Amino acid sequence: MSNFSVAQADLDGKDVPARSASRSSLLRAIWKNRILYLLLSPTIIGMIVFQYYPALTAFWGSFHSWDGRRARFVGLFNYEFFLEDPRLLQSWVNIFLLLIFNLASLAMPLLIAYLIYRLPNAAHRYWYRVLVVLPIIAPGFVFIVLWRWLFSLDGGINIILRALGVDSQVVWLGNADTALGSIMFMGFPWIEAFTVLIFLAGFIAIPSEMLDAAAVDGATGWQRFFRIELPQVQGQLKVLVILTFIGTVQDFGRALFMTRGGPGYATMVPGLRMYNAFTQENAYGYASAIGVILFIVILVLTLINQRLIRSTEQ
Template identity: 35%
Template sequence: MFKKNSPLQSKSEIILRNIVVTFMIVFFSVFLIIPIFIAFAGSFHEWNPLSGTYNFLGFENYKNVLSSELFLKSLWNTFIFATIAIVFRIILGLGIAYAIYCPLIKWKSFFRVIFYMPVVTPIVAVAFVWKFMYNPQIGVINDIFGLDINWLLNPDTALIAVVIMTIWKDFGYAVVMFMAGLYSLPADALEAAVVDGASPWQKFYYITLPLLKPMTLFVVITSIISYIQAYVQILIMTEGGPGTQTYLTSYIIYEEAFVKYNFGYASAIAFIVFVITAGLTLISFRVSSTQK
């Protein structure tokens, strides 16, 4: 704990700091660390809290998960979902942020608020609204584009429809992050590029974009973590259907744990997903470090 090593620190200040630090340690231990260890232990058991079942199975849950066609399909669906959402999140976020950053654009704060509003809107509300918009009878999307598609019940369009909704909701996060990165760029480097006769595209490609690599990496990593855990929009809009076309790994965890109460199997999936997420994050760091 903190000790008094400066006459400017009062005894009450040290006591307050120790109380805060102790509270944080207890809080994270009770609500994060201990549940993780319980779930990890439970992944090796047949675990049903409702019936009181807790039978040791060894690695049986992990073997069943890795041999499950549904899990492997959900991994592929998650890969498609996350890749498309991340790519468009970065492209739209960076493009709009750079447009707002332009000196010719006024009311910058207004545009930041407008684009960030969907991000802070509850995902449940957004999913229900988009589900209504996708409705083939009364939805506005078919009316606007003159289409006749049952978006959420068509195996060819269901996952893409969910991805489009997710991109719309989340790209404002990237807008705000990239704007923060743009305003932190060294002005002397940009001014030197202008003096040297660089065109706007050259200034963006050779100066702005490389300097934004740390922020881009941050957006990519947070997006990977977020989209691998996505399941609420699937639960509300498609419930994994039609068939298993929109099953994501996190949705299987939800279904196994809170519908079937098979907590051991769900915990095994959760830790496999954790390893995959950690691996993708490490790869992102390595790729970024090799490009410096």
């Protein structure tokens, strides 16, 4: 049946009884679970007001010259302006390098989670878990201040290097060759508490029968890890990879607080360009266009990522 004939059938009313029955059963189901729908509705309304509406506003704003009060339609000008940015390539290269690093550094929480999981003593497992989670309570500002000092000329890293006999006079954040690497190095040893906990939860959920069977079959430690345990936390790994993609492309906090994107443009990322456009230039339309482009990039990367993971599974 062509689209036309479907429409015609609707108009003729031939399919109406079936559709009407299904609609009334849907309404009955909603009414039956009305408490659930009622409880969900404040959250959904909140999301519409505070998340979907601003996102749609940003999409609208990206086609306007908009200072927060007055808006004038400018078509694709904001997009063209961003894509013609002579610093665009460098900022995407920076993001790419950060992404590669952040994905690779997922190995650290994976390793720590695995080591904690393999500890034979439950009390030790508990205390190590506490130790990993404890830094969460320190305010982020302290983290920034500490790392800024560590990277300064007479800061911690140079003190250590000088103690080791290297006369280091490097201003780690003030040198275009070392600034981005320094931002990556921040947070060493890259043990993010929630990531460890997610991996740990995955390891703990592995059925003991499976491990017992592997032991009976004579699996070595490596075989057990790579053939049984790692595949069993694949779900967690997928989620974390996607979250890392999204987090890295969106993140500009470190560049903002550590270097303001400098020296020069050495640590500039698109998110920081967006932030600057918004806060320094009152260019809400331009900032919105960058935001929309970031959204598209994240969406595409996430879809590619999911597809790759699915094909690997198959």
